[in-house]
Amino acid sequence: MSQSGWAVVVPVKRLTAAKSRLRGALTGVPHEELALALAADTLRAVLACPAVAEVLVVTDDARVAAASRAAGARVVPDEPDAGLNAAFRHGAAGVPAGWVAGLTADLPALRPTELAGALLAAQTGRAGVRRFVPDAPGGGTVLLAAPPGVPLDPRFGVGSAAAHAASGALPLTGDWPSLRRDVDTAADLTAAARLGLGPSTAALLAAGRPVRSAG
Numbered sequence: 418m419s420q421s422g423w424a425v426v427v428p429v430k431r432l433t434a435a436k437s438r439l440r441g442a443l444t445g446v447p448h449e450e451l452a453l454a455l456a457a458d459t460l461r462a463v464l465a466c467p468a469v470a471e472v473l474v475v476t477d478d479a480r481v482a483a484a485s486r487a488a489g490a491r492v493v494p495d496e497p498d499a500g501l502n503a504a505f506r507h508g509a510a511g512v513p514a515g516w517v518a519g520l521t522a523d524l525p526a527l528r529p530t531e532l533a534g535a536l537l538a539a540q541t542g543r544a545g546v547r548r549f550v551p552d553a554p555g556g557g558t559v560l561l562a563a564p565p566g567v568p569l570d571p572r573f574g575v576g577s578a579a580a581h582a583a584s585g586a587l588p589l590t591g592d593w594p595s596l597r598r599d600v601d602t603a604a605d606l607t608a609a610a611r612l613g614l615g616p617s618t619a620a621l622l623a624a625g626r627p628v629r630s631a632g
């Protein structure tokens with residue numbers, strides 16, 4: 418991590434409720450272990466990104482909080498307890514003024530160099546504008562970035578790419594497959610594995626048995 422750079426806000430749901438569409442994706446692996454591994458691998462990559470000065474995890478989950486602190490992130494409770502966008506706003510209010518990004522915690526193939534490329538692209542070109550990176554299918558969002566003095570104004574959820582564009586944010590469409598590969602379903606997990614998983618998720622995949630292998 419650099420001393421002057423981005424603050425990245427990463428919300429993580431309670432593991433018992435998180436990634437419900439992925440439940441049962443790995444036979445023999447408890448669901449909470451899989452949800453934790455996705456977040457741990459995401460965080461590992463963010464913390465290894467040279468463009469990132471601070472990582473703030475917003476969570477009410479004690480295991481996620483402990484693992485995040487051990488990895489080097491700061492943790493705040495999800496005080497609003499009012500969904501993903503409220504968690505992003507809460508986190509963005511808790512980081513120093515400067516470049517702020519919100520990132521989902523379900524990117525187990527994320528490579529620090531691809532995140533750095535997207536963050537650099539967000540600082541390039543038209544000034545004073547929020548940027549977002551759509552997910553691989555294109556309808557969702559994995560990263561939302563705001564310049565200093567501009568509120569993050571998150572619009573995550575179903576159809577969030579269109580919602581972010583409608584709110585004035587500009588899409589970033591670089592070649593960042595590991596950043597765009599969020600994992601919501603068993604097929605997404607297979608696709609992420611093809612890109613190369615982080616160590617926590619890779620270990621679970623080796624121990625468990627995917628319910629489907631086609632992407």
Ligand SMILES: Nc1nc2c(ncn2[C@@H]2O[C@H](COP(=O)(O)OP(=O)(O)OP(=O)(O)O)[C@@H](O)[C@H]2O)c(=O)[nH]1
Binds near residue numbers: 429430436475498500
């Ligand atoms: N702190 C916090 N994080 C959230 C909340 N809702 C979603 N997230 C996190 O935001 C990221 C993206 O959310 P989703 O892809 O919708 O994940 P999810 O809600 O766990 O997944 P599903 O149950 O399958 O909809 C995941 O890393 C979640 O852990 C929330 O209310 N609070």
Ligand SMILES: C=C(OP(=O)(O)O)C(=O)O
Binds near residue numbers: 599
């Ligand atoms: C939260 C989002 O989506 P998903 O739950 O599909 O990952 C989003 O893309 O804004």
